[in-house]
Amino acid sequence: MAQKAAIIGGGVIGGGWAARFLLNGWDVAVFDPDPQAKRKIGEVLDNARASLPGLYDMPMPDEGTLSFHDTMAGAVDGAAWIQESVPERLDIKHTVYRELQDACDADAVIASSTSGFKPSELQENATRPQQIVVCHPFNPVYLLPLIEVVGTDVNKDMIGGVEETLRGVGMFPLMVKKEIDAHIADRFLEAVWREALWLIKDGIATTEEIDEAIRMGFGLRWAQMGLFETYRIAGGEAGMRHFIEQFGPCLSWPWTKLMDVPELTEELIDQIADQSDAQSGQYSIRDLERHRDANLVGMMRTLKARDWGAGAILNTHDKTMNQTRVVPETLGDIVDLGKPVKTVDRAVPIDWTDYNGHMNEARYLQAFGDATDRLMGIIGCDAEYIATGGSYFTAETHIRHLDEVHAGARIHVETQVILGAGKKMHLFHVMYEGTRILASGEHMLIHVDLETRRASDPAPQVAEKLKRLAAAHAGLPRPEGAGAAVGVR
Amino acid sequence: MAQKAAIIGGGVIGGGWAARFLLNGWDVAVFDPDPQAKRKIGEVLDNARASLPGLYDMPMPDEGTLSFHDTMAGAVDGAAWIQESVPERLDIKHTVYRELQDACDADAVIASSTSGFKPSELQENATRPQQIVVCHPFNPVYLLPLIEVVGTDVNKDMIGGVEETLRGVGMFPLMVKKEIDAHIADRFLEAVWREALWLIKDGIATTEEIDEAIRMGFGLRWAQMGLFETYRIAGGEAGMRHFIEQFGPCLSWPWTKLMDVPELTEELIDQIADQSDAQSGQYSIRDLERHRDANLVGMMRTLKARDWGAGAILNTHDKTMNQTRVVPETLGDIVDLGKPVKTVDRAVPIDWTDYNGHMNEARYLQAFGDATDRLMGIIGCDAEYIATGGSYFTAETHIRHLDEVHAGARIHVETQVILGAGKKMHLFHVMYEGTRILASGEHMLIHVDLETRRASDPAPQVAEKLKRLAAAHAGLPRPEGAGAAVGVR
Structure with a gap:
């Protein structure tokens, strides 16, 4: 419950x-x-x-x-x-x-x-x-x-x-x-906020100039490393100690006005509100929220792909959520070997879509690539195996774009093994939203020796699992669209 | 010069x-x-x-x-x-x-x-x-x-x-x-730095905890909106004025210690340097620089796709750099109509590559998608035309992955029109690094009425330009690999 x-x-x-x-x-x-x-x-x-x-x-x-x-x-x-x-x-x-x-x-x-x-x-x-x-x-x-x-x-x-x-x-x-x-965090926000009020009150900078001073520079640094890791690098090869010794003395310079709190007069409030209107008034608050969210999603997904900072938190949560095995991780997780395997089950991220909210062409292939990766994992060609020097590379891809799909929609991919023998793995992916077919992806993969970058046989345990799955799928009908060429009907 | x-x-x-x-x-x-x-x-x-x-x-x-x-x-x-x-x-x-x-x-x-x-x-x-x-x-x-x-x-x-x-x-x-x-910016950095020194000196937080307090929260906000645009939203529907009225009184709370500057004793320097080692010591400074750069590239490219903040600056610079027309923008820019058209000329971004620095499968299609977009622009199917309600959608794609390419490599795509008549546009892209062929992409596109989302004829001026280009390419040999199906030799 x-x-x-x-x-x-x-x-x-x-x-x-x-x-x-x-x-x-x-x-x-x-x-x-x-x-x-x-x-x-x-x-x-x-x-x-x-x-x-x-x-x-x-x-x-x-x-x-x-x-x-x-x-x-x-x-x-x-x-x-x-x-x-x-x-x-x-x-x-x-x-x-x-x-x-x-x-x-x-x-x-x-x-x-x-x-x-x-x-x-x-x-x-x-x-x-x-x-x-x-x-x-x-x-x-x-x-x-x-x-x-x-x-x-x-x-x-x-x-x-x-x-x-x-x-x-x-x-x-x-x-x-x-x-x-x-x-902790709000102590920093307070300190910055006070300083910002002084800059506006003294006519040094507007709200827009202050925002640019943040987001064009250190804001980008802080989104991924924070203060100390950033400064650790800023010291060059000599690192953190050198940085403090170089930067430390500046602390006694008369740089800030933080000893004092500016009074929030009506005049100052007007000044800030007017400047903020001039800066952002072309967007409604709801528009701004959507822009913010789309920016955050894209940046957090970038960090996720690099398993870094806020992105590492997302990866951890992915693992937690897959404890219920919505997609199988090994051959043993598959309930019915005689059916296509569910290899992707996810929502369409905002950063996969265009200004209209439709999923971009290349992201269909990204989802099919994820489906291929998952199928590789299922037959034992996982990170651990790849570290031993073998993997499957995609040689050829055929995609049919059959229908559109929007940001936030839940899609899934079902994968059928058409051939799995020797160096070859021939897969057919079908992408759905519910029961609606969105696209198909047909892929020929070749097992490669990562040292020589040439075709090679997979290790026996991988070959054996692939063979079992291919045999179980041999009885399935050949998917509609398999073997098609572009423009040939 | x-x-x-x-x-x-x-x-x-x-x-x-x-x-x-x-x-x-x-x-x-x-x-x-x-x-x-x-x-x-x-x-x-x-x-x-x-x-x-x-x-x-x-x-x-x-x-x-x-x-x-x-x-x-x-x-x-x-x-x-x-x-x-x-x-x-x-x-x-x-x-x-x-x-x-x-x-x-x-x-x-x-x-x-x-x-x-x-x-x-x-x-x-x-x-x-x-x-x-x-x-x-x-x-x-x-x-x-x-x-x-x-x-x-x-x-x-x-x-x-x-x-x-x-x-x-x-x-x-x-x-x-x-x-x-x-x-401007360093006034904020100074204020935050002082506050951070107090937090460490008083044993409230370590360098790592401070960095997490920044990058898991407001750092992500500041990378794309700065301080005031962020707060404009935080006031909810009531906007900036409401936010100041709500948040303003807190400024007189005894929250910060900024009235005073902590002395940088040897002990405090040791404390910071040791905490920083515990936090980041597993990376060399050079490693950290590379992580930082890859994170920044990915986040900035996210903002670029959204034409926002630092990303909007990149788009402006793109336009400036293309004033020398390394890729044509209109049919009239093409020097020799009887050759495949150069439709992409760029470096491989870090965020297009895997942990080994090889370009990801889906990014080949992204580059081919960009090539298609460019060719559409050349025949007059540009943003202005699309706003009138017509565009080409990709129906089918066939990619042959022929060779690998790394982050930073300069790649280009040459595009041949195989068919351009009625609702159809059949393109063949070849991707190169120098003279080395990396991949081919064959695409069937259909002109679509964006209102009904159904196939429709392109406007006459687009149809005419496409026809001219197709006629000029008709004399070119059929590209090797065109019309192939996956797994068929």
């Missing part, structure tokens, strides 16, 4: 949490007195459904059930996880916790999205302080992996479970060792 | 400048007393050659000539641009400028890479202060587009030319309106 999360406060952050849990198969119960909450969360969910599933190379679990409740008690009934994202006022949070703890399970997690308060402050006067912990997310919560988890001594028994749950929904829990105001 | 840039100081930053100019077709003359300078710059160049050309969908200009000089006078002889990247001490910079101005052209640009000094400070006591301007880059200079350009009133006549030159080598010059210490 699906686990249940209660979302207390359904704004931008609460809505993101709802999407994160729901798309990972949890039932989600929302409490938010805002009469617009249902519509707003619906819009967050639309964004999440268009972007999150395509980050993975596995299908996500079936979505849980979403419900809205008039009372906190109704929302938290049976919930294992309660996410509080109410306004950042300690008195409000304390009142909410009292009401939650009157109704919720005693061993449920009450996680606060607070970006500023320490857990010890949140726990003050609570009925069961040990239930309450900081789990601070980053917008958009359904895409960004970071969660700052901060507890106190009284949380010792539950903090391991918190970490596990967050990993289970594909996040990266950063387990903060000591509580401080604003945890 | 190629323009000449002199590089004064060839460390990490100077070497990056050398690569940026050299790969954009400038001759580069280096002065650096370090006996290792030649080797170090060679290594930066290796990285740049592997990463920069693949960011573009055009070939870059032929590399200029690189030379090393024992004197500043020798390096600056005939140079239009002189980039100073010597240590950050004002007395050293003043001495260098005196020597440079004794030898260089009076109208050459002397650009300083300083991250801290104001141009008015650099210009003090100079022979010709109007030559000296701040052009502050970001590491790696050969990949990141941002340059902070800061001048004073005396630079008025030359600052436009500075901007133009920097755009000419593919950069994004941010023209800073008022000089302040540390310009």
